[in-house]
Amino acid sequence: MLLQFITTLSGGESCIGKRILESNPIMEAFGNAKTVRNDNSSRFGKYVDIHFDQESGHIVSARIEQYLLEKSRIVRQAVGERNYHAFYCMLAGMPLRDKRRLGLKDARCYNYLCQGKDTLIDSPNDVTHFENIVSTMRYLEFTDHQIDEIWHLLAALLHLGNISFCEILKESADASKVKDTHRSELRYASNLLGMSHTCLEKAMTTRRIQMAGECVVAQFLPANACTVRDAFVKTIYDHLFCWIVEKINAAIYKPPLGVNPPLDPSAGPGRLSIGVLDIFGFENFVSNSFEQLCINYANENIQQYFVRHIFKLEQDEYLTEGINWTHIRFRDNHEVLDLIAHQPLNVLALVDEESRFPRGSDESFLNKLNARHSTTPNFIRALSSRFGIVHFAGPVFYNVEGFLEKNRDTFNHDLLEVINTSKNDFLRKLFEKRLHSADNRSRSLTLGMQFKKSLERLMSIINGCHPFFVRCIKPNEFKLPNCFDRNLCVRQLRYSGMMETIQIRSLGYPIRYEFPDFVQRFHMILLLHSSTTYRFSQLHRSNFQNLVMEICRAAFGPEDLTYAIGSTKVFLRVSHCFCAIDLCIRWAFGAPRYFARFCKCVLWPHFLHISIVTWRLSDGFLKLILMHF
Structure with missing residues (x-):
């Protein structure tokens, strides 16, 4: 709605404004999903930087930056939730002959799509949404070949998710292989990815390790093979999402005259810019995991930015200017940020430390966490496999089961080599930078570190802007129209700092x-x-x-x-x-x-x-x- 207002207000005959709006259905299809709180929840952060001509005020260019995509959703969803919309739209809207060619069936047939026990959604209609995605892709200069390749990759990921492994004895050692009943899924996946099914299976069930100048092949058990498969799928989807965003940018970014770089993120000479940040909100479910910790950490950073500009800088300026002012107290959440990511042996640092140990476990991580932070403000020591953090929006309890596996975000180097030999040019294009990096075997960043670096990059951008804040208040927990839960709304107003904001706005200048x-x-x-x-x-x-x-x-x-x-x-x-x-x-x-x-x-x-x-x-x-x- 805000983007539509800005593009309408700007006027002019440029098609850039329309292209910005037309990019939304694509971004939502591949980056939004149904959750228990929202049927169209953003599972990534989006920063749209809109450039205006300084003289005319017309939109002349724009650029989209994406942050913090929730990759774990691709392979795992909670009850009552769905995977990303694009999968369901493809299965509902694709012509039958194309689905047969890709070996696709109903959404309920795929492990990656039915874990939430809910493959349907009330609105929008998946068939209509599919047609809209295709038409907007064409409008934004995606070729028909590129559009087909995108659906081919999504189909391949669904087939990969249906592959299971069984334990075998190989050379007197425990190993694994693809179950015979799932061989057809392996063949579909390997054909769509343009690689040998034998090489793909080997890359998912084994790992080559260089030791003392010799290559040793380590065998995976079925559980480890599933982890490698899921990491492979998450990495492909993440690279695909990044490519889609850059493809959209190529259609909406027009560099200023005399500026050579094809996608210089700055507005450039003779231009002004407005940036719009849309990011997932605070989350507190019945069961919260590593994803919720990362999302809530991002929201703590946004809240600190809000507190700094509304309360700290505002009142500091009154003092600097010599204005007669009575200080207004406010809740500062810097201690929560210290606990999660800033102080020594913070939560994310302990997750990373334990992830590096071969024998590290979720239980050992929790024991270290309790030992280190039992007396730390805002930390709650809980029973069983949980711990709690008192966030600005209230206490949240996190279940540590799966923390280390999600944080490791393991991507087997052998899979990268299989991609390098793939006959699928589009797939190799997605991994082009990674394939040509100087040292592909160097230790990759954990998911927590990736998230933290991405968030630091986002905060660096918005710190250079003059902010205006839009607070979204949820009227009820049931996604119902004409239903106003007064207590819920008041609670949101209190924890977001709106009461203090109203006070400083009424008394301040x-x-x-x-x-x-x-x-x-x-x-x-x-x-x-x-x-x-x-x-x-x-x-x-x-x-x-x-x-x-x-x-x-x-x-x-x-x-x-x-x-x-x-x-x-x-x-x-x-x-x-x-x-x-x-x-x-x-x-x-x-x-x-x-x-x-x-x-x-x-x-x-x-x-x-x-x-x-x-x-x-x-x-x-x-x-x-x-x-x-």
Whole structure:
């Protein structure tokens, strides 16, 4: 809705605005999923940087950055939830002949799609959604061949998910192989991926290790083989998602003249930009795992950013400017961030440490966590296989089962070599950077470290922006229309800091101008109220602070305490800003006796020759006044 408003307001004949909007169905198909709280929940962070021409105000370019895709959802979903929409749309909307060619059946036939016991969704209709995805892909310059390759890869991932392994004895050692009943799934997957089914099976069930200059083949048990298979699927989907985002960027990003890099993220000379961040919200389910810890860590960072700008910087500025101000207390969540990721032996560091040990387990991680943080503020020691953290939104208990497996995000190097030999050009294109990296065998980052680095990159970008916050309040827990849960809404308002925000906004001064800007914008009030005739050139040479005081007295009265003048800025309440603007507009439309003074003091020095001072108050003249504002 916000993007639609911005693109509509921008106007112009450029198709970039429409392309930005048309990218949404694609991004939602591959990055959104049904959860117990939301039928169309974003499972990744999206930052849309929209570039405007500085002169015309029209949208001239844009770029999408994606962060923190929830990869685990591809292979595992909770009860009542679904995988990413794209899988269900493909199975519901693809023509029957194409489905037969790819060996596809109903969604209930696939392990990756039916774990949540819910393959249906009320809205949108998956068939209609599929047609919409294909049409928008074509509009955004995806070729038909590329679109087909995307569906081929998704089909291959579904077939891989249906492969199970059984234990065998091989050379007097325990090993595993693909079950005979699942050989057809292996053949479909390997054919779609353009690789030998024998090589694919070998890469999922064994691992080559270099020891003392010799290559030793380690055999996987069925459980380990399933882990490798899932990591393979998650990695392919993650690379596919990144490629789709870059393909969209190629259609919406237009570099400024003279800028060579094809996708320079900066707006460039002669451009202004507005960034819109859409990221998953705080999560607290009946059972919370490593994904919820990462998501809630991201939300703690966003909350800290909010606290810093609304409370810390705001009140610090009042003190710096010498404004008379009574400090408002607020809840700072920096201790929670320290616990999760900042202090020595934090939660993510302990997960990483235990993940590096071959014999590390979820239980040993929990024991270390309890031993290290039993007295740490905001940490809750719980029974069995759980621990709790008191987040800004309330306490959340995490089940450590599967923590280390998810964090390791194991991607067998042998699978990368199989990809390198694949006959599928599109698949090799997705892994092009990884295949040509200097050292493919170097230790890859754990999922926690990937998440942390990605989040740091996001925070670095938004820290360079002037923020405006949109708080979304959920009216009820049941996704029902016309149902308002008062207690739930009040609870959300309290934990998000909105109560304190309302207080600081009602007592504070949300609108501020530096003295020169304030004088330039509102100096006409002096012409309305003062007997002194000011030329605009004189205003620039005058004492700005005195002029600001004179304007404020004229507009609001000498004893009004609801505006404040600091050492370099003037601070206004919202109502006072509108009052000042209203005075200027009434002056512009006001009595003819001010017209001569306006022409003499404002228009003449800047815009008009003496011969056209006799213009009447026409539409063109009004437009000139608005431009002057």
